[in-house]
Amino acid sequence: MNVFRSFTAGLKELLRRDKTESELNEELNAYLQNAADAKVQAGATPEEALRSARLEMGGMESVKHQVRTAGWESALEVFAQDVRYGVRILLKSPLFTAVALTTIAIGIGANTAMFSLVDAILLRPLPYPDPQRLIVVGTHQRDESGMSAMGTADFLAWRDHQHSFEQVAVLDGAGSSFALSGMGAPEQIPGVGVSANFFSIFGVAPLKGRGFNPGEDLPGAPGVVVISEQFWRDHLGSDPEVLNRTLTLNGKQHTIVGVMPAGFRFPSRRPVDVWAIHTLNPPTSRPPYGLIALGRLKPGISIRQAEAELDQIAAQVTAQFPSSQELVGVMMPMKEWMVRDFSTALLVLLGAIGLLLLIAVVNVANLLLARATARQREVAVRMALGASRKRVVRQLLTESAVLSLLGGVLGLLLAWLAVRAFLAFGPGQMPRLNEVGINSGVLLFTFVICVGSGILFGLAPAIEISRPSLADPLKDTTRSSSPASAHRTHRALLVFEVALSLLLMIGSGLLIRSFVRLSDVNPGVQADHVITAAISLPNKYAEPQIQQFWQQFLEKAGALPGVKAAGITMSLPPNLLEITNPFTVEGQGYDRHRQSQLAEEMSVSPDYFRALGIPLMKGRFFSPSDRVAGEKDPMIVIINETMARQYFKGKDPIGRRIQTGDPDPKSPWETIVGVVGDVKYSGLDSAPGPTIYVPYNENAWAGWAREMYLVVRSTGNAPDLVPAIRTQLASMDSTLPLAQVHTMEELLDESLVQQRFRTWLISGFAALSLLLSAIGLYALISYSVSQRTREIGVRVALGAQRSNVLGMVLKEGLQLLMFGLLLGLVGAFSATRIMRSLLYSTSATDALSFIATSLTLVAVALLACYIPARRATKVDPMVALRYE
Amino acid sequence: MAEKNTALVQGTLDMLILKTLALESMHAHGIGLRIEQISQGVFQVNPGSLFPAFKRLERAGWVNSEWRATENNRRAKYYVLTASGRKQLKSETRDWKTQSVAIARILEA
Numbered sequence A: 001m002n003v004f005r006s007f008t009a010g011l012k013e014l015l016r017r018d019k020t021e022s023e024l025n026e027e028l029n030a031y032l033q034n035a036a037d038a039k040v041q042a043g044a045t046p047e048e049a050l051r052s053a054r055l056e057m058g059g060m061e062s063v064k065h066q067v068r069t070a071g072w073e074s075a076l077e078v079f080a081q082d083v084r085y086g087v088r089i090l091l092k093s094p095l096f097t098a099v100a101l102t103t104i105a106i107g108i109g110a111n112t113a114m115f116s117l118v119d120a121i122l123l124r125p126l127p128y129p130d131p132q133r134l135i136v137v138g139t140h141q142r143d144e145s146g147m148s149a150m151g152t153a154d155f156l157a158w159r160d161h162q163h164s165f166e167q168v169a170v171l172d173g174a175g176s177s178f179a180l181s182g183m184g185a186p187e188q189i190p191g192v193g194v195s196a197n198f199f200s201i202f203g204v205a206p207l208k209g210r211g212f213n214p215g216e217d218l219p220g221a222p223g224v225v226v227i228s229e230q231f232w233r234d235h236l237g238s239d240p241e242v243l244n245r246t247l248t249l250n251g252k253q254h255t256i257v258g259v260m261p262a263g264f265r266f267p268s269r270r271p272v273d274v275w276a277i278h279t280l281n282p283p284t285s286r287p288p289y290g291l292i293a294l295g296r297l298k299p300g301i302s303i304r305q306a307e308a309e310l311d312q313i314a315a316q317v318t319a320q321f322p323s324s325q326e327l328v329g330v331m332m333p334m335k336e337w338m339v340r341d342f343s344t345a346l347l348v349l350l351g352a353i354g355l356l357l358l359i360a361v362v363n364v365a366n367l368l369l370a371r372a373t374a375r376q377r378e379v380a381v382r383m384a385l386g387a388s389r390k391r392v393v394r395q396l397l398t399e400s401a402v403l404s405l406l407g408g409v410l411g412l413l414l415a416w417l418a419v420r421a422f423l424a425f426g427p428g429q430m431p432r433l434n435e436v437g438i439n440s441g442v443l444l445f446t447f448v449i450c451v452g453s454g455i456l457f458g459l460a461p462a463i464e465i466s467r468p469s470l471a472d473p474l475k476d477t478t479r480s481s482s483p484a485s486a487h488r489t490h491r492a493l494l495v496f497e498v499a500l501s502l503l504l505m506i507g508s509g510l511l512i513r514s515f516v517r518l519s520d521v522n523p524g525v526q527a528d529h530v531i532t533a534a535i536s537l538p539n540k541y542a543e544p545q546i547q548q549f550w551q552q553f554l555e556k557a558g559a560l561p562g563v564k565a566a567g568i569t570m571s572l573p574p575n576l577l578e579i580t581n582p583f584t585v586e587g588q589g590y591d592r593h594r595q596s597q598l599a600e601e602m603s604v605s606p607d608y609f610r611a612l613g614i615p616l617m618k619g620r621f622f623s624p625s626d627r628v629a630g631e632k633d634p635m636i637v638i639i640n641e642t643m644a645r646q647y648f649k650g651k652d653p654i655g656r657r658i659q660t661g662d663p664d665p666k667s668p669w670e671t672i673v674g675v676v677g678d679v680k681y682s683g684l685d686s687a688p689g690p691t692i693y694v695p696y697n698e699n700a701w702a703g704w705a706r707e708m709y710l711v712v713r714s715t716g717n718a719p720d721l722v723p724a725i726r727t728q729l730a731s732m733d734s735t736l737p738l739a740q741v742h743t744m745e746e747l748l749d750e751s752l753v754q755q756r757f758r759t760w761l762i763s764g765f766a767a768l769s770l771l772l773s774a775i776g777l778y779a780l781i782s783y784s785v786s787q788r789t790r791e792i793g794v795r796v797a798l799g800a801q802r803s804n805v806l807g808m809v810l811k812e813g814l815q816l817l818m819f820g821l822l823l824g825l826v827g828a829f830s831a832t833r834i835m836r837s838l839l840y841s842t843s844a845t846d847a848l849s850f851i852a853t854s855l856t857l858v859a860v861a862l863l864a865c866y867i868p869a870r871r872a873t874k875v876d877p878m879v880a881l882r883y884e
Numbered sequence B: 001m002a003e004k005n006t007a008l009v010q011g012t013l014d015m016l017i018l019k020t021l022a023l024e025s026m027h028a029h030g031i032g033l034r035i036e037q038i039s040q041g042v043f044q045v046n047p048g049s050l051f052p053a054f055k056r057l058e059r060a061g062w063v064n065s066e067w068r069a070t071e072n073n074r075r076a077k078y079y080v081l082t083a084s085g086r087k088q089l090k091s092e093t094r095d096w097k098t099q100s101v102a103i104a105r106i107l108e109a
Helices: A003-015 A017-041 A046-057 A060-068 A073-092 A094-123 A152-161 A198-202 A229-236 A303-320 A334-338 A343-374 A376-384 A389-425 A440-465 A471-475 A484-520 A543-558 A608-612 A641-648 A718-732 A744-750 A753-787 A789-797 A802-838 A847-873 A877-882 B013-023 B028-038 B047-060 B083-108
Strands: A134-140 A165-172 A177-181 A187-194 A224-228 A246-249 A252-260 A274-277 A289-297 A328-333 A530-536 A563-569 A579-585 A598-604 A616-619 A635-640 A657-660 A670-676 A691-695 A707-714 A739-743 B063-069 B075-081
Touching: A003 A017, A003 A073, A003 B047, A017 A046, A017 A060, A017 B028, A017 B047, A017 B075, A060 B047, A073 A094, A073 A389, A094 A343, A094 A389, A094 A440, A094 A753, A134 A303, A134 A334, A152 A165, A152 A289, A152 A303, A165 A198, A177 A530, A187 A739, A198 A289, A224 A229, A224 A246, A229 A252, A246 A274, A289 A303, A303 A328, A328 A334, A343 A376, A343 A389, A343 A440, A343 A484, A343 A753, A343 A802, A376 A389, A389 A440, A440 A484, A484 A753, A484 A802, A484 A847, A530 A718, A530 A744, A543 A563, A543 A707, A543 A718, A563 A598, A563 A608, A608 A707, A616 A641, A635 A641, A641 A670, A641 A691, A707 A718, A718 A739, A739 A744, A753 A789, A753 A802, A753 A847, A789 A802, A789 A877, A802 A847, B013 B028, B013 B047, B013 B063, B013 B075, B013 B083, B028 B047, B028 B075, B047 B063, B075 B083
Parallel strands: A187 A274, A224 A252, A598 A691, A635 A670
Antiparallel strands: A134 A289, A134 A328, A165 A187, A165 A289, A177 A187, A177 A246, A224 A274, A246 A252, A530 A707, A530 A739, A563 A707, A579 A598, A579 A657, A616 A670, A635 A691, A657 A670, B063 B075
């Protein structure tokens, strides 16, 4: 059949309703006349003929109806009619509508908001051409998991000998920042050093100017820099003549050669203002490992093949540096690398919020079901008048679709607000946040869950109510009793609801417990009264000058009024660890196949320990009178408790010697002079490991002392010291910024932002789900009590005690609760396993969380049942019996 | 109404209307009467099926309609077979013949 013709004909009829109707009338009348004429010819009188013709024709209206429904447009009309009717019904019971709409809007809004995050961060491909060919590359030891940074020797060998990638680039993994001076007060801006071909790997054109040219990353090339759109806007006033202007970064002139568009952000966890050149000098040793390599795979080459190639190249590098450890290549698609520790948390949140939607749907279904029994008579009348069951179900489903779509529109509004709030106040350090928004994909998702939940919560009541038992509700004029089957559905839904909310509550219980444990972790320092900041010295300070600078600065800072102790360090707890280094204890031997034995290593000034409140266990701290190591004076180190315990098993480590770096008998010996308490340098949730402290003025560490954290303990309010410290710094070099100023307490707090955020979020969902379940139980029991008023009246009249009645009603609620609990516990045992990676020293089946949340649920649910049950005990038998 | 004897085989009404119109254009009552007469009273077509069928056929483009005067000088809507309707009738007739022969064979086997 010609679809187009049918479509236009239907449309025409819809638009010219009256004309079509009158033509149909005329035609049917003509038919009647013709039939009558034929009968007259056959010998009947005109009256008789018309009468019998009418009889043969049957109902004129019914014929017209059949003609009308022959075209597709009638379905549309029926739908419009149902929608009108549905809206009218909803308006008639505003309280019901308000409760149902709010429930749906919250469910759908929360899901839409969460999905827009998941969509932007996990689902959508990276906004670069052929993103699946973008790979992040590193090296690690064969038995290690995860991505580790690369050393210069490995990268250079790989860059020159690999054939799997079209291009490979590198960035400085430390993701450092730059001191910007010469533009008002000196400040520290976020940036990263990259190789010259970095931008061409991505295939993104600059907004202005160009990326780096080949050769600009060779030693001795003039300084060039590419800036972000935001930096251009905020710092340079969107100057159209920005190209060829210069910036003073770390005391050196850099020419601006390009501006990257706003959508480009890599690395993506925090903003990047400038991309500068990271020059690779020919390596003299294999470590340190501080580079992140990137590449664009050639088409048709798999990651496995590329990894195998890198393994071979790494083996050659190992041969070149025989004392270094054996390393193999590790590669990861760029997207996977960017979202690495967020995907589990996001998916768990999406799952939790999906459960919340299900609970909301169940609640609305129960509301509709309770209302449906009240509408039994209306439906029975319609069916008695000839409506088919299909027609009735369709009409009821249309009603629930109207409800869910209205709820969806409200939900979308909520989601929009939630996403804005999240971007403004949520944890900022997430990848790809700049891509989050409500787009067509998210809208489609919202529409699908709207329609889906509309059908879900509409179907059970619709089927229930249209059960073909016409006689009962029609006969029964005073009491609208629900059929047993409706009650059964109602109760099954509630069991399901209780189970789902228990699942959510257990999940949040686990997260809360893990979070409490994490906040209770002893960071190993006394965080109060401590202010920290970062200072980095530009290249104009040669290495001996670096040490002089710090010595002077610390002397002056330590003498400032209100300062108890001032120190500097390379790394700060809880998660600003700079390097780890292999070490060898005297007498251990030099087998380089030995299980890797790494220590956090950092150079610090003598007063650092006092400034941060790290306790001395044995021996002594460093002292300003320690002489720099030389021919006579050996190098000295301080180790932490864990290292003393693990490697000196009960013996006194003071005076014993270690070597650091790859196992090599020729490495210099370092003597242990002290043991201090453990400090969490690599995150509050990390296990304690060995730590080695060395004096900052040790010659081997002079280069590392260029960028140090300042730690100052105050006698009063720590932030009050900042202006004095700034003045102090400016008096020594006015181009140096005092960057990243935070109190130690802030640093500890910030390191838990992600965990706190997801714990709050899931707990919020769990609380909502508990509330919804309680409302559901309350509604069911109230409803059941109102249905049984007469029965209760009879019982009381026959001598039942209040406690009997109370017990009887509560029993019904308790049964549901127990089934729900059981189901929820079984579900939780199998489902919480996926959260394991989010939990800190808490088992996924932690008994306390399971029991405490179950008890909470039972308590709230009992209260929800008790209120209506108490009402049942107040039933006056006389009133109840007259109720009929 | 002895519906069982006079009910049409599902889906054949459209074909019978087309066939009736192939001889001459006709109005609704005439078509019903003609089908009843030619089938010698086996098929009676009631208006409740007839009029929806006209709508279907018109939508499909197999018939057109126009208002004309009848032999009794009344106005009636006449249905006229179109060229594509004629083609449709041909193919439906062919299909029907094949099918009825096949059915007859099965029943006699």
